[in-house]
Amino acid sequence: MTEPLFLKPYFNPKIWGGRKLKTEYGFDIPDGKIGEAWIISGHPHGPATIENGPLKGKTLREAWHEDPAYFGPQHSQEFPLLVKILDAEASLSVQVHPDDAYAAAHEAKGELGKTECWYILQADPGSYLIYGHHAKTREQLKDMIEAGDWEHLLRKYPVKTGDFVYVPSGTIHALNKGIVALETQQSSDTTYRLYDYDRTDDQGHKRELHIKQSLDVTTVPFQDPKLDITKQQVPGGQITTFVKPPLSPHFAVYRLDVDGTMPFTQQAPYTNVTVLEGEGTFTADGQDYPIKTGDSFLIPNQIKAWQFTGKLAIVTSTPGADA
Known part of the structure; x- marks a missing residue:
């Protein structure tokens, strides 16, 4: 495991x-x-x-x-x-x-x-x-x-x-x-x-x-990047997509607002996780891990499915194709 x-x-x-x-x-x-x-x-x-x-x-x-x-x-x-x-x-x-x-x-x-x-x-x-x-x-x-x-x-x-x-x-x-x-x-x-x-x-x-x-x-002249920030209601809460390839070739960044249980399947080689607010549980391979404000962890490639449970605000990131 x-x-x-x-x-x-x-x-x-x-x-x-x-x-x-x-x-x-x-x-x-x-x-x-x-x-x-x-x-x-x-x-x-x-x-x-x-x-x-x-x-x-x-x-x-x-x-x-x-x-x-x-x-x-x-x-x-x-x-x-x-x-x-x-x-x-x-x-x-x-x-x-x-x-x-x-x-x-x-x-x-x-x-x-x-x-x-x-x-x-x-x-x-x-x-x-x-x-x-x-x-x-x-x-x-x-x-x-x-x-x-x-x-x-x-x-x-x-x-x-x-x-x-x-x-x-x-x-x-x-x-x-x-x-x-x-x-x-x-x-x-x-x-x-x-x-x-x-x-x-x-x-x-x-x-x-x-x-x-x-x-x-320095880039001259300066132009504001054209972001496409989206919010999606999913089982267990809401996912906000801030940026992802191809606009951002190096990384994708998301906010998860968990209220209940939010399941995931692997979409990237690994996922970086930081808990901004709240307490709850990260579950993978039948094992529960308590998580709280300030915790950061990496979900490695061997974990193919997981879930967050509780009332939590989380930011995650994944590497771009060039990484």
């Missing part, structure tokens, strides 16, 4: 982080400003650790390389997705990510580009993102950056709890203060900072900016 792989996150301190990962989701986080919980991660900079079953104690990255049967037919060199919860106590830097081709040419071997998306878990009243820009040409983009004309360059995008935002590589963006988000992304730790509000760390140092790379990879 194959069990789901329950995961212990890797916690990442950030200058903009806070303490909500502990107070809201029950994580045992280190002291200080903790900005990110890498809850489903095979990235070498912060792999999650398997907490149960025969793979207990291995990182997800180790399991990907050493126990391939858990993930089905593998196409990628590394585990392709990374799921985080971000606590923006202060605003993140204004940044942009490369696509796969630029990352392969300019970053460490094996590093992917980064297309990502956010499901907004909490947003203070009046919250907004930086999402996109107003430059019409690359020359105008360069001129506005060099002039520091951030007010006219950067596009403000209001958000509220429950919103979903898709951020393709090449999109200038930033989470701003007062937002907690679940992020599903390609497994990449490459970020090009364009602007960081001239702030300094505890030693009085400004963080590094990456103006040339940002100019290289």
